[in-house]
Amino acid sequence: MHSWSKDALPVLKGECLYDDESRMDEVYMSLLAESDTYPLCKKILELMCASFAKLGERMLCDHLEGGKFWNVEDDVKHEMMSVPTTNVGVERDFGMLDRLMRENPNASTLALEGLIMWQENKTGKWRDELNEEMRAKYMRIARESMNEQRWLYFERHMAIKEVRAMRWAEKYERAVAKVEREGERMVSLSNELKQVGGLWSSVSELEERLSALADEKEKCDALKVQLKFWKWVLKAKNKDGILNHSVAGKPKRFNDLLES
Secondary structure: OHHHHHOOHHHHOOOOOOOOOOOOOHHHHHHHOOOOOHHHHHHHHHHHHHHHHHHHHHHOHHHOOOOOOOOOOHHHHHHHOOOOOOOHHHHHHHHHHHHHHHHOOOOOHHHHHHHHHHHHOOHHHHHHOOOHHHHHHHHHHHHHOHHHHHHHHHHHHHHHHHHHHHHHHHHHHHHHHHHHHHHHHHHHHHHHHHHOOOOOOOHHHHHHHHHOOOOHHHHHHHHHHHHHHHHHHOOOOOHHHOOOOEEOOEEOOHHHHHHO
16 A cells, blocks of 8 residues: 555556456456546545555554564464354344343343353353263363353453453543642643733733733733633633634734734
8 A cells, every 4th residue: 555655557557456367358448448537536546545554554553564464373264253243243142141130130140141152152052062972072061161161250350350440540640640730730721810910801801901011912911811820710601712822833913812
C-alpha cells in the first residue's frame, strides 16, 4: 500500500496484485482501456492507498512487523487456527451466560460456563461415540482433575479482578488529577480576574475598565482573562469559537476580542 500510494500505475494497469486469477471479460478490458481520466484516476488511487495504509497500520498493528503476532511460533499458529473470525459466537455465549446466571442465581459461574462449553463443543456427542474403556478413562481423568480445574479457575478469576482493580485505580487517579488541574486553573483565573477588577458584567463597565488601561496590549490581556473566565469557570457555550483567543492559529486582535 505504501508503494502504491506513491505510484499507483501498477494498479491502474491491472497488473496481477494477488494470487487470485482475474477474469478476462469485457468489463475487465473496459477498465484497462485508455482514458483521458488516467492522471486523475491515478491520483485518486494513490490517495486511497495512502488512506488504506494508514488505517491498516492502526487496526492491524499487532499483525504487522514488530507486533506481538508477527512471525509467531508454529504452536501459536496452531492455537490461533480455532479463533473465530467474528465475535457473533462470543456475544451469543455471553448472552447465554447472562440468562443462566439470572435463572440460576445460586449456581457458580464455573458450573454455568461448563454448561455452555458442553453445549458449544458438543461434548456429549463426543463422549457417546467413545467405547466403554475410553469413556471410563476420560471420566476418571475429569473427576481427578476437578480440584485442579477449580484452582485454575480461581487463579484466573483473581487475575481478572487484579487487572480490573488496577484499571479502576488508574481511571480514578486520572479523574482526581483532572479535578485538581481544573481547581488550580479556577484559582489561577480567579486571581487574574481580581487583577483586572473582577468580572465585567455590562458594556458600560467594560468600556470603563478598558479606558483605564494604558495601551492596547494591556487591554487585550484583560479581555483574554475575561474570556478565559467565562469559558473555563462559568462554562459558557463557546459557539463558533467565540471565546477562543485565536482563529486558525493566529491570535485575535483587539477589535476581535472586543466583539467576543
